[in-house]
Amino acid sequence: MSDTSSPLAQPFPAMPPIAGVTLRVARAGYKDWAKEHDRCDLTYAELAEGTAVAGVFTRNVCCSSEVELGRDNIKQGRARALVVNAGNSNAFTGYRGREAVEAIMGQVAGALGCPQEQVFVSSTGVIGVPLPKDKAQAGIKAALLADACGWEDAANTIGTTDTFAKGAMATAVVDGKTITLCAIIKGSGMIAPDMATMLGYIFTDCAVAPAFLQQLLSAANKNTFNCITVDSDTSTSDSVLAFATGAAGNAVLGSFDSPGADAFAAALHDVCRQLAHLVVRDGEGAQKFIAVSVTGAVSDESARVIGLAVANSPLVKTAIAGEDANWGRVVMAVGKAGEPADRDRLSIGFGGTWCAREGQPLADYDEAPVAAHLQGRDISIEVDLGIGEGRATVWTCDLTHGYISINADYRS
Numbered sequence: 001m002s003d004t005s006s007p008l009a010q011p012f013p014a015m016p017p018i019a020g021v022t023l024r025v026a027r028a029g030y031k032d033w034a035k036e037h038d039r040c041d042l043t044y045a046e047l048a049e050g051t052a053v054a055g056v057f058t059r060n061v062c063c064s065s066e067v068e069l070g071r072d073n074i075k076q077g078r079a080r081a082l083v084v085n086a087g088n089s090n091a092f093t094g095y096r097g098r099e100a101v102e103a104i105m106g107q108v109a110g111a112l113g114c115p116q117e118q119v120f121v122s123s124t125g126v127i128g129v130p131l132p133k134d135k136a137q138a139g140i141k142a143a144l145l146a147d148a149c150g151w152e153d154a155a156n157t158i159g160t161t162d163t164f165a166k167g168a169m170a171t172a173v174v175d176g177k178t179i180t181l182c183a184i185i186k187g188s189g190m191i192a193p194d195m196a197t198m199l200g201y202i203f204t205d206c207a208v209a210p211a212f213l214q215q216l217l218s219a220a221n222k223n224t225f226n227c228i229t230v231d232s233d234t235s236t237s238d239s240v241l242a243f244a245t246g247a248a249g250n251a252v253l254g255s256f257d258s259p260g261a262d263a264f265a266a267a268l269h270d271v272c273r274q275l276a277h278l279v280v281r282d283g284e285g286a287q288k289f290i291a292v293s294v295t296g297a298v299s300d301e302s303a304r305v306i307g308l309a310v311a312n313s314p315l316v317k318t319a320i321a322g323e324d325a326n327w328g329r330v331v332m333a334v335g336k337a338g339e340p341a342d343r344d345r346l347s348i349g350f351g352g353t354w355c356a357r358e359g360q361p362l363a364d365y366d367e368a369p370v371a372a373h374l375q376g377r378d379i380s381i382e383v384d385l386g387i388g389e390g391r392a393t394v395w396t397c398d399l400t401h402g403y404i405s406i407n408a409d410y411r412s
Helices: 032-036 065-076 094-112 133-145 151-157 210-223 261-281 300-311 314-321 328-336 368-374 401-408
Strands: 021-026 042-047 052-057 081-088 119-126 166-174 177-186 199-204 239-244 289-297 347-350 353-357 378-384 390-397
Touching: 021 133, 021 151, 042 133, 042 151, 052 065, 052 210, 065 094, 065 119, 065 239, 081 094, 081 133, 081 199, 094 119, 094 133, 119 239, 151 166, 151 177, 166 261, 177 261, 199 261, 210 239, 210 261, 261 289, 261 390, 289 300, 300 314, 300 328, 300 378, 300 390, 314 328, 328 378, 347 368, 353 368, 368 378
Parallel strands: 081 119, 199 239, 289 378
Antiparallel strands: 021 042, 042 081, 052 239, 166 177, 177 199, 289 390, 347 353, 347 378
């Protein structure tokens, strides 16, 4: 975690405990900064027996063993523990990396008396360095003996280049009972939508069948995590996991026909959206949070692709960083997206002020309100293609020299 918070940082919310979830943190010492900053770098979450689990994972083909094993283990639908290592991604490390993950799973499974496939592991940090098994095992041993901690301690521990702890919560009424969702996430760079982007963990006391939890998480992911980008790069370790302990005592949600299913789905989506926005607000070097809203596309998916083309454009992102109302760069990004568009129907705006309508600059366009809008922290870009009903919103941040500085020094 950086010592200097992003100017877009949000305060960590007050989040209650979730019945059936016990959090602990420990020092494994994976990287020198853990010692230098006197911080923990291993997070352990113990889960009640019968906890349902769902997950979405990176589609990066150079993914870590943690992701490969997670994909396999998610199929059995139950979880007893989560371990998150910070400072070492354990990706591109061959059989040694896999052995380290299996050793962690075996150690925790032995302590809990559960099947090894019910232990989920994530790692984040430098690529290409095998996770040291001795440090991992010592860290797990310490975590098993540690006092329980709160959400903010866990959120701080999973971070790497993050500048602030990220958490979100929501509640819903299900089967006459108030259920709670609490979640933490890490992510700051190497952020692009390709399933989930970063490491995120959602915990709820709601009783949900694993298959339905997976359906809901995948749907929420599509319009939240898959609609953010910082730098267009997709990590080797990206994972978002949802755990449902069932401790609230509601009738198990098995489909949208179950009482309260719609309310739970909405709460889950809300938590995912909050987390996604927090990651963008902590984009490496970010000074501005940018929402790109696309309307009038041939489909929602086409609108999303066009929005991402705008959001990923270095020219658009640097123009926003420089507070330059250069709407021509947005036109360029729309045109290169490879999606249906008609130059003579395209409209572009900033902060609710249209700069160009139906393929032409507005004759009475006044740049002053746009310039004022771009001086703020929260920026909106509007794109209307005028050829259909498709719409989408994606979120990104500006591109500053801070991004270069952080990543040029990342391994040191």
